[in-house]
Amino acid sequence: MNNESTIHVHGAEIETHEIHHDGNGHPHHKETFITKYIFSQDHKTISKQFLITGIIWAIVGGLFSVLFRLQLGYPGQSFAILETFFGKWAEGGQIKPEFYYALVTMHGTVMVFFVLTGGLSGTFANLLIPLQIGARDMASPLMNMLSYWFFFLASMIMLSSLFVETGPASGGWTSYPPLSALGQASIGSKIGMDLWITSMAMFVVSSLLGNLNYIATILNMRTKGMSMTRLPLTIWSLFFTAILGVLSFPVLLSGFILLLFDRNLGTSFYLSDIFVNGQILPNEGGSPILYEHLFWFLGHPEVYIVILPAMGMVSEILSINSRKPIFGYMAMIGSLFAICILALLVWAHHMFVSGMNPFLGSFFVLLTLLIAIPSSIKVFNWLTTIWRGNIRFTPAMLFAIGFVSLFISGGLTGIWLGNATIDIHIHDTVFVVAHFHIVMGVSAFFGMFAGVYHWFPKMYGRFMNNTLGYIHFWITFIGAYLIFWPMHYEGLAGVPRRYLDRSIWTSFNQFGDLNKVITIVTIVVFAVQLMFVFNFFYSIWKGRKVRTLNPWSATTLEWTTPVNPGHGNWVGEIPEVHRWAYDYSKDGRDFIPQTEPVGANETTEH
Amino acid sequence: MSSFWIIVCLILGFIITFQIAKASEYVAILRGEERTRKENNRINAFMLLAFLVVGLVGVWYCNEKLKGKILGEAASNHGEKIDTMLYITLAITGVVFFITQILLFWFSYKYQEKSDRKAFFFPHNNKLEVIWTVVPAITLTILVGFGLYYWFQITGEAPKQAMVVEVTGKQFGWEFRYPGKDKKLGRKYYKEISEGIGNPLGQIWADKDNHDDIYVSQEAHIVVNKPIKFIIGSKDVIHDVGLAHFRMKMDAVPGIPTTMWFTPKFTTKEMREKYGPDFNYEISCDQMCGKGHFSMRGTIVVETQEEFDRWILSKKPQYLAAMEMQKSAPAVTTTDSTSVQTQATTSIQ
Missing domain, CATH: 2.60.40.420 (Cupredoxins -  blue copper proteins)
Structure with a gap:
């Protein structure tokens, strides 16, 4: 990067900042409630907006899973509460099949996109990029604000689809056509599906605005001395996440637009030879497999979009709380890069039994299993990071350790599924549900929780309650394993996904008691998440106040800002960086901040 | 009615937990925050070790309970191959699973904060990194090899007399x-x-x-x-x-x-x-x-x-x-x- 231009940019930044300060007395510069909290261009406020919207969505998505777990644990039993919630969709207290599928679809869509993409990347990219690279704000604060408001718009459209008469989309979060293209095939493929597609299109716009901004900011706005190889790993992971998003979301959008055409304009991109509900359709020559390719070209990178930021935050938190540098910094960047490249080349492992040419499948087996190499490098490096450390178990640290444990468990079953031979048997069974919930669902949530507990002091100038944090961690961690570990066994027995009642099957009805246990644990775990939400909001106003600038004794730049930084982050000049972000326990010192010049007698190794 | 009582229980449990949590914060201030922090650290380090032990027993128990309920012998020639592949993968990933999880929780317990302990400044080591790049690469080559060998047999042309x-x-x-x-x-x-x-x-x-x-x-x-x-x-x-x-x-x-x-x-x-x-x-x-x-x-x-x-x-x-x-x-x-x-x-x- 060109250093001169940075200095120049920052010079200009400081100037505007000072003008801003001088202008505080003038009415047209004054921040009103609206510019400060609603249409804010401050990256910190936008990050909070993403986080709180994400939390609300997580409650909705989580609640849906609890409700359909009731059906799975107790098929045939009626629950008055379901009729209270859903009216005609759960007459007599039992969820109707078409609504069960709507719930699963919404649970998936909401969790994957609105919580773990919007809520996770949106929150931490916005909060951490300017603070950790030493910038006053994003490259384009306006685009950043728009990114949130498109996300909000997408949220509103998705939410409204829950209330239309024919119900929300119900073709699964993947929405394969022809099911999702034909209103005759499923009630959820009527107006609900159009709203789903529109909402997702808005989401893609939001994600592109955000991601381009993140990339531009990381490349151009680093403070003096902050070379790329001095960046904390959080920034590297958010950088690769943004690149993945920019490269793959447009493909998803194109797939959705073709689907919209098939639905409303009579085209035949995905439709051919269809006799549905007694009606012969005129469409010929389309291919549903085309949609699968377009969808998974995003769908697979998406799981890395979800997990990479979590990996970055976990690396940072493990290092800080072990009081040790992250082990193999360059290898960590290299493995992030490898994951980023491979993520774009493995999508068809979701399609081994879709009718795709088996020869083509074999390449995807190879490429998919290759991902295990950078993943295992990361795991071993995390293990070495905590080895011979001096570990502080803050709630954030516990969640980071939990993340590593879950990532190992879920990652290893990925080696099963990525191998086409085994996939034939366990494809689309409950085994898959167990695998991806552990490896990208729960562990991404763990990364997010770790991030929230760790950076809450920076966000609100207060701490979250520790005791509640510990209870939250232990119940969630034990619960996650209790819920998803036994599901592997159901999957090995061949129990298909998305079966709301297995009683008519002689091969799949042997897990009745297990399903009840899972449902009960789910309810408990969900209740504890509500407790976390309570802790979060309570602590914003009533939490213990942060009294030092650097409560975790960390090296990175965000802890050099005031406890409650204003728009512009640093009062006066932005600090200059002289070293990498991981000088912990070096030369007998607990930590050396990035802003401290390298001493004459210092060990030179990194 | 039962759902009503469940909700009442959850709310009560929640209020009690919250009161305890709030009280613990005051107690921490009274007793000295640093002392409380160290005590919490010890408790959590012990819990992590306990989780490992109970978890490993749980893995065994879950297997005992459920292994009889998964499908038994494969009923086709391809099924046999798939089961073989599954067992090969289970063996390899199983070994990795136990080693890494035990190390993770054991390290967490062993290297918990102690006032006389100094963390070891260990930023990188090329030899170690090469080992854990090469070993997984070789292992995965074996898995890919077996996998594709079976995959082509299973998805190949059906015999003429089929x-x-x-x-x-x-x-x-x-x-x-x-x-x-x-x-x-x-x-x-x-x-x-x-x-x-x-x-x-x-x-x-x-x-x-x-x-x-x-x-x-x-x-x-x-x-x-x-x-x-x-x-x-x-x-x-x-x-x-x-x-x-x-x-x-x-x-x-x-x-x-x-x-x-x-x-x-x-x-x-x-x-x-x-x-x-x-x-x-x-x-x-x-x-x-x-x-x-x-x-x-x-x-x-x-x-x-x-x-x-x-x-x-x-x-x-x-x-x-x-x-x-x-x-x-x-x-x-x-x-x-x-x-x-x-x-x-x-x-x-």
């Missing part, structure tokens, strides 16, 4: 077509489909190969120890032919025929003797297909050649049934078959 059956998925059931004496499936075109006049699959009656094709629904019969090739299609949305006992699976895609073949090893009767009288080879739909997805069930009866011959002889070709239905309902206009023939773009075989 019996051919056409499977068609629809919302929400399964239909089958046997080629009859001429061993050829006649051509079909979806616009010919008319359930009212006995043509549920859209067979083109002008094609003579169709005249002896036999149509059945929901239950297919196949012959033990004889390779069977399914030609799979769908009428409406994507379905999936899932055969858990044979360990096979293949999507049914409208407009794009797919295939699957295997050799069944045991008759339904033999399986019932082993696994109880309720046993059935079931066809499950494994691709989300609408509100009846969970109930889209078909069955396969595996039997000896003689039993199969007797069964197929008892079936009448669909052509005859359709002609009868058309005669009895002359009002139905039949499409001009010659024009349809020229239109016919999709043909099986």
Whole structure:
């Protein structure tokens, strides 16, 4: 990067900042409630907006899973509460099949996109990029604000689809056509599906605005001395996440637009030879497999979009709380890069039994299993990071350790599924549900929780309650394993996904008691998440106040800002960086901040 | 009523927890925050170790409880290969699982904060990093090698003498077509489909190969120890032919025929003797297909050649049934078959 231009940019930044300060007395510069909290261009406020919207969505998505777990644990039993919630969709207290599928679809869509993409990347990219690279704000604060408001718009459209008469989309979060293209095939493929597609299109716009901004900011706005190889790993992971998003979301959008055409304009991109509900359709020559390719070209990178930021935050938190540098910094960047490249080349492992040419499948087996190499490098490096450390178990640290444990468990079953031979048997069974919930669902949530507990002091100038944090961690961690570990066994027995009642099957009805246990644990775990939400909001106003600038004794730049930084982050000049972000326990010192010049007698190794 | 009490319990539990948590914060300040922090650190370090031990016992217990409920022996030649591959992978990933999880929790416990401990500044070590790049790479090469070796055997061409059956998925059931004496499936075109006049699959009656094709629904019969090739299609949305006992699976895609073949090893009767009288080879739909997805069930009866011959002889070709239905309902206009023939773009075989 060109250093001169940075200095120049920052010079200009400081100037505007000072003008801003001088202008505080003038009415047209004054921040009103609206510019400060609603249409804010401050990256910190936008990050909070993403986080709180994400939390609300997580409650909705989580609640849906609890409700359909009731059906799975107790098929045939009626629950008055379901009729209270859903009216005609759960007459007599039992969820109707078409609504069960709507719930699963919404649970998936909401969790994957609105919580773990919007809520996770949106929150931490916005909060951490300017603070950790030493910038006053994003490259384009306006685009950043728009990114949130498109996300909000997408949220509103998705939410409204829950209330239309024919119900929300119900073709699964993947929405394969022809099911999702034909209103005759499923009630959820009527107006609900159009709203789903529109909402997702808005989401893609939001994600592109955000991601381009993140990339531009990381490349151009680093403070003096902050070379790329001095960046904390959080920034590297958010950088690769943004690149993945920019490269793959447009493909998803194109797939959705073709689907919209098939639905409303009579085209035949995905439709051919269809006799549905007694009606012969005129469409010929389309291919549903085309949609699968377009969808998974995003769908697979998406799981890395979800997990990479979590990996970055976990690396940072493990290092800080072990009081040790992250082990193999360059290898960590290299493995992030490898994951980023491979993520774009493995999508068809979701399609081994879709009718795709088996020869083509074999390449995807190879490429998919290759991902295990950078993943295992990361795991071993995390293990070495905590080895011979001096570990502080803050709630954030516990969640980071939990993340590593879950990532190992879920990652290893990925080696099963990525191998086409085994996939034939366990494809689309409950085994898959167990695998991806552990490896990208729960562990991404763990990364997010770790991030929230760790950076809450920076966000609100207060701490979250520790005791509640510990209870939250232990119940969630034990619960996650209790819920998803036994599901592997159901999957090995061949129990298909998305079966709301297995009683008519002689091969799949042997897990009745297990399903009840899972449902009960789910309810408990969900209740504890509500407790976390309570802790979060309570602590914003009533939490213990942060009294030092650097409560975790960390090296990175965000802890050099005031406890409650204003728009512009640093009062006066932005600090200059002289070293990498991981000088912990070096030369007998607990930590050396990035802003401290390298001493004459210092060990030179990194 | 019970749900009311559950909610009351949750709320009460919540209030109690919150009060304790709040009180603990005050206590911490009274006793000195640093002291409380250190105590919490010890408790959590111990909990992590306890979690490891209880977790490992739990893994064993879960396996004891559930291993008898997963499907037993694979009932096809391909199934055996898939099970072998599964056991190879289980062994390798199992070893990695235990080593890494034990290290993770053991390190967490062992290196908990102690006032006399200094963390070890250890930023990188090329030798270690090379080891844990190369070892996984070699292991994965082995897995990919075995995997592809089996994959090509399973998805390769079916043997010449294989019996051919056409499977068609629809919302929400399964239909089958046997080629009859001429061993050829006649051509079909979806616009010919008319359930009212006995043509549920859209067979083109002008094609003579169709005249002896036999149509059945929901239950297919196949012959033990004889390779069977399914030609799979769908009428409406994507379905999936899932055969858990044979360990096979293949999507049914409208407009794009797919295939699957295997050799069944045991008759339904033999399986019932082993696994109880309720046993059935079931066809499950494994691709989300609408509100009846969970109930889209078909069955396969595996039997000896003689039993199969007797069964197929008892079936009448669909052509005859359709002609009868058309005669009895002359009002139905039949499409001009010659024009349809020229239109016919999709043909099986």
